[in-house]
Amino acid sequence: xxxxxxxxxxxxxxxxxxxxxxxAKRAKGLMGERRHAEAAVLYGELTREIPNxxxxxxxxxxxxxxxxxxxxxxxxLEAALKLQPGIPPALLFLGASYLRTGQAAKALSPLEKxxxxxxxxxxxxxxxADAATLSGQPARAIPHLERLTQAEPRQPALWFLLxxxxxxxxxxxxxxxxxxxxxxxxxxxxxxxxxxxxxxxxSAFFFYRKALEKTPAMRxxxxxxxAIYRATGHPEWALHEEAAEARLGPLDCGVKTPECxxxxxxxxxxxxxxxxxxxxNTLYWRTMSYRALAAEAFGRLRLLPESVELYRYVAxxxxxxxRHAEAAxxxxxxxxxxxxxxxxxxxxxxxLVAQKDYARSLELALRLLQAAPGASDLLHLVGEIxxxxxxxxxxxxxxxxxxxxxxxxxxxxxxxxxxxxxxGKADLALPHVTAALPLDTDGSLHFQLARAWQAxxxxxxxxxxxxxxxxxxxxxxxxxxxxxxELQITAPK
Numbered sequence: 460x461x462x463x464x465x466x467x468x469x470x471x472x473x474x475x476x477x478x479x480x481x482x483a484k485r486a487k488g489l490m491g492e493r494r495h496a497e498a499a500v501l502y503g504e505l506t507r508e509i510p511n512x513x514x515x516x517x518x519x520x521x522x523x524x525x526x527x528x529x530x531x532x533x534x535x536l537e538a539a540l541k542l543q544p545g546i547p548p549a550l551l552f553l554g555a556s557y558l559r560t561g562q563a564a565k566a567l568s569p570l571e572k573x574x575x576x577x578x579x580x581x582x583x584x585x586x587x588a589d590a591a592t593l594s595g596q597p598a599r600a601i602p603h604l605e606r607l608t609q610a611e612p613r614q615p616a617l618w619f620l621l622x623x624x625x626x627x628x629x630x631x632x633x634x635x636x637x638x639x640x641x642x643x644x645x646x647x648x649x650x651x652x653x654x655x656x657x658x659x660x661x662s663a664f665f666f667y668r669k670a671l672e673k674t675p676a677m678r679x680x681x682x683x684x685x686a687i688y689r690a691t692g693h694p695e696w697a698l699h700e701e702a703a704e705a706r707l708g709p710l711d712c713g714v715k716t717p718e719c720x721x722x723x724x725x726x727x728x729x730x731x732x733x734x735x736x737x738x739x740n741t742l743y744w745r746t747m748s749y750r751a752l753a754a755e756a757f758g759r760l761r762l763l764p765e766s767v768e769l770y771r772y773v774a775x776x777x778x779x780x781x782r783h784a785e786a787a788x789x790x791x792x793x794x795x796x797x798x799x800x801x802x803x804x805x806x807x808x809x810x811l812v813a814q815k816d817y818a819r820s821l822e823l824a825l826r827l828l829q830a831a832p833g834a835s836d837l838l839h840l841v842g843e844i845x846x847x848x849x850x851x852x853x854x855x856x857x858x859x860x861x862x863x864x865x866x867x868x869x870x871x872x873x874x875x876x877x878x879x880x881x882x883g884k885a886d887l888a889l890p891h892v893t894a895a896l897p898l899d900t901d902g903s904l905h906f907q908l909a910r911a912w913q914a915x916x917x918x919x920x921x922x923x924x925x926x927x928x929x930x931x932x933x934x935x936x937x938x939x940x941x942x943x944x945e946l947q948i949t950a951p952k
Contacts (some may be wrong), residue, residue: 479508486518495525506535513543521552529556547576551583558586563593574603581610592620597627615760619768622756629749636742644674645743651683657780660687661946678707678718691948699951717744726751767793767803774806783813801827808840817844835865842874851881862891869895876907885914902931
């Protein structure tokens, strides 16, 4: 934080003794020497001697913040603002202290008030964007990130963060559309577009068809179907859909609409026109606009010199599509630029496990564990690597420590149950596999539970668990048959 913001309100002391004036002078000098902890002690004494003085409370809070004692800084800063609302440095340092102590949502209000008073303070605007991002409020982060990218267009971290917040805002508006209009054409169209982007052509085809059934006059659906037909070797069917699209005629843009602005690639204008409405159409164009703006932001990221953020974006895109080898290469590229970055190394280890590269992932995970020996997620990761190699004896100690460190880590409990079962310790497996049952989407945990009950000499409980496993499997097979029938690319209707 810039030293120029350390505005010491010594003039607000009011009535004071000579000794108090001398103490205030010494505290101010200590601040100038960056001996913030010592200054905080003196300011604390002064606030007790001269209560209800906004200036002294502000100085105490700032000194504590600068000393890294943010949890202690909050109370005097709040007290200063209660006495004198709107003191700019009090707003700034209170927001910063909330942010440092993991209270991002509480940081928003003081930082927003400060930004309104000091709009050119980019450092504070960055804190505000971080607070909004961390508290899951992308719409509040976006205006500040847009301002920051305008001021510093060569900063890859800003474009990455802006793109991710656009994506989060798109997800929010899509979720709103799904909640309000789950059977609408716009909802199915967005679902289709997502599948199309992920190269899931048959699924995209199915949902484009559903959208067309609901809203036959919706533009672009037939064009999207035509593209799928061409990609799957049906050019004659593509021509049929393109002709049907042409029959819809030109779009009337005499009056500005989100659709017209979007087609003209004026995405911010389209977003502005669709920002407040709650109709299916409005939510559709809001989501589409946010998605397009996210693509633009990531496009700008790609134009900059290579960066950690670029490779993170590439790796995450590969991971979402199940391309773990490509993801691992991208994480390695990121680590080339930021060696020994713990977060990046964890991501790389996960990608290596996903492609069953156990030797490299184990070496990396054990090294990470040396730096954070009590980390539940790393202990679980090492255990999973050993389990992947059918080595339950080596896996068990790590998994036991993982569960002990975080009993709510249900995936770790499921892994520990599997290790116990492989070792023939059914009685130890039972409580963990039972606790992990909420994670069971394919029946595998119920199958493990059946094995555990059987080994424990409880055939009735084993039979009940096995019956549940078979029901889950039958439901999955039925769903697969239905999906297979529905996801056929057929001729135009």
